[in-house]
Amino acid sequence: MAVLDLKRKLAILSDAAKYDASCASSGAEKRNSLGGKGVGSTEGMGICHAYAPDGRCISLLKILLTNFCIYDCAYCVNRVSSNVARARFSVKEVVDLTLNFYKRNYIEGLFLSSGVIRTGDYTMEEMVRVARSLRLDHDFRGYIHLKLIPEASPELAAEAGLYADRVSINVELPHDESLAVLAPEKDAAGIKKAMGRMRLHIEDRNEPVKAGRARPRRFASGQSTQLIVGADGARDGDILARSAALYGSYQLKRVYYSAFSPIPDGSARLPLSRPPLVREHRLYQADWLMRFYGFGQGEIVAPGEDLDLAVDPKTAWALRHRGDFPVDVNTADRETLLRTPGLGARGVDRILQARAQTRLTLDDVKRVCGSVKRAKPFIVTADWTPGAATDAEGLRAALVAPQQLSLF
Template identity: 70%
Template sequence: MAQIDLRRKLSVLADAAKYDASCASSGTSKRDSSNGKGIGSTEGMGICHAYTPDGRCVSLLKVLLTNFCIYDCAYCINRASSNVERARFSVDEVVELTLNFYRRNYIEGLFLSSGIIRSGDYTMEQLVLVARKLREEHDFRGYIHLKLIPEADPRLIEEAGLYADRLSANIELPRDEALERLAPQKSVGVIKKAMSQVRRRGEEAKPEKRDRKRPPKFAPAGQSTQLIIGADGAPDTEILDRSASLYGGYGLRRVYYSAFSPIPDASSTLPLSKPPLMREHRLYQADWLMRFYGFSTPEIGEATKDGMLDLAIDPKLAWALNSRALFPVDVNRAPREMLLRVPGLGVKSVDRIISIRRWRTLRLEDVARLCRGIDKVRPFITALDWSPGGLTDAIDLRQRLTPEPKPVQLSLF
């Protein structure tokens, strides 16, 4: 292959990395460089590549080491049989790009993944070498997220966790049989084994209060994974069940959902069209309900049709409309877990309500000041001066709370 310049490599390999959604930096510990030593920081604002749960925007250089790959996963644009432009960075090129982009204030960290070249061990060695050089030779204090090659030697995974803030190994598909069929060179068991190793080492790295000597940090921002949506026939409830088991079994910080995107020269076993992006959005909302609002997957599933989330309304509102016998709730007396189930009330709003009601009885206008919009909240609560009456059970309540569809410009051609 003819040599291509660094700018072209960056264009090819940054574009190839866009299909991996699992690159956020929430939960990382600070590697502070405010003392004038070291390069980079995990704090601050920059290019909007990823958001942390507290709203900070974290800029990441998100690239592949290479899009050459010896695997032939049917759903992957970079599979061995794919007719795409190929490129490969050297280890030093990724290191220099990261440092140069940081010095220009374009990024605050690196997300590095790769196609499989030669073998899993060789590829993982190259990824770890990038992180090691950044940390040890350049004293880089910014955020590093490394994609694991699950079949690599456990010693390489161990080393990766010593240099990276976060690690991720993608489960890829909700159904095990689909992964075996569409990616025969990958093994669900091997992926889960690598995830188990990361969880175990992360737990070992947590210091006990009585420990005088703290153990070395290991992937302090934890691990994440990605599920591709719409490449197999799994309904949303099955996807959420899989996510719940991953959170519980491997202590994941995040499960990311990526809508399947048809690729050139695709296998006949794949769908011809991509799922609506709103489906991906609803899965993220449902995932949030499980993680922060106390919802179980069966509860979310109660408001689905044939296992699919309602695309017209968010899953919390869908559940509330399906569970009207539990409403309205009194904002001055209801427990926190019930207030969290009121449509339109977020975690911060609920915590403010609980804090303020210790000192005075809340009116509807008080609730309105504590949430983003009162229209969705009003039918499901009572306050000192408010009762929804028959509004909670109104036949047309869904219609009232469903946003009007945006007008579409018609084409004459």
């Protein structure tokens, strides 16, 4: 087998990492393995953006340790039966790449995943060696995100948490039955057990320290996961129900949604085309509503049903509850304002502060929120009312074009 130079390895293994959405945001050009663009494209390979535990948006070197894999998951381009270019980094190569990119201010940290080679323990040990070397040998204080191998020993997973700022274990598919069909070598119960153990480690290591006691060694601040959208028949309501259960059971920091991308020589069990980009985006919006706006999953979409792709989930909810609007921004409570289309969480807090001093006009709301275009049909101010009630269908038609790609 020909020996690959470092540049070629980086091209292969950064491109292979683009399918893991666990540190990427939605809304960018979609990834498609039928025609990759190489390192540095806008498709999430090479360098990605993520949010650190303190809320900073940071740039990460996003790579696989290797795209060799012993598993044959039907939806994965790196499956053992896939005819793709293969490469593998050594531990030292990953460490050196990370440090060199970091010193040149290209990145602020590392996102490291991998195909499974030999065994789960062997692969996890190699990834832990990377993080350990960065932290202990080079005093690296940048951000590190490690993808955990569920089959690896609990001890290795716990050690990974000592060096990583965040870890993740991919659930992959919304239904366990789909995972059994499309990835029969993976164990849904084992994935859940690994996530449960990591939750306990995180809670134990990060609980407040009593006065006079030594602070324990730092540990990962949280864990996340990824769900693939459109690889099976799961509807949006099923996907969000799974996300709600994962948030509740494992205290995840984030569930990421990755639209299925067609792969070369794909299985006949997989769709021939990817779902529309807007579907992935609507799932992120709905997830945002569950995490920050007080919506229950069942309020957004019922199991077995799909989100409305024409309007964002908050607007869709408001149209279904047209009788609850318009709301008076000068008297409505915070929960009601958070459920009003066009009003974000920060804008609502600014409204509450501003109205303590004066009755707010439409211009006041625009000043504190930045825009009132989407909110106008749903609010009343000191000098504005939307007038005669507009039925939900008529208002929906007026809001459909152009489509919005905001989080709320």
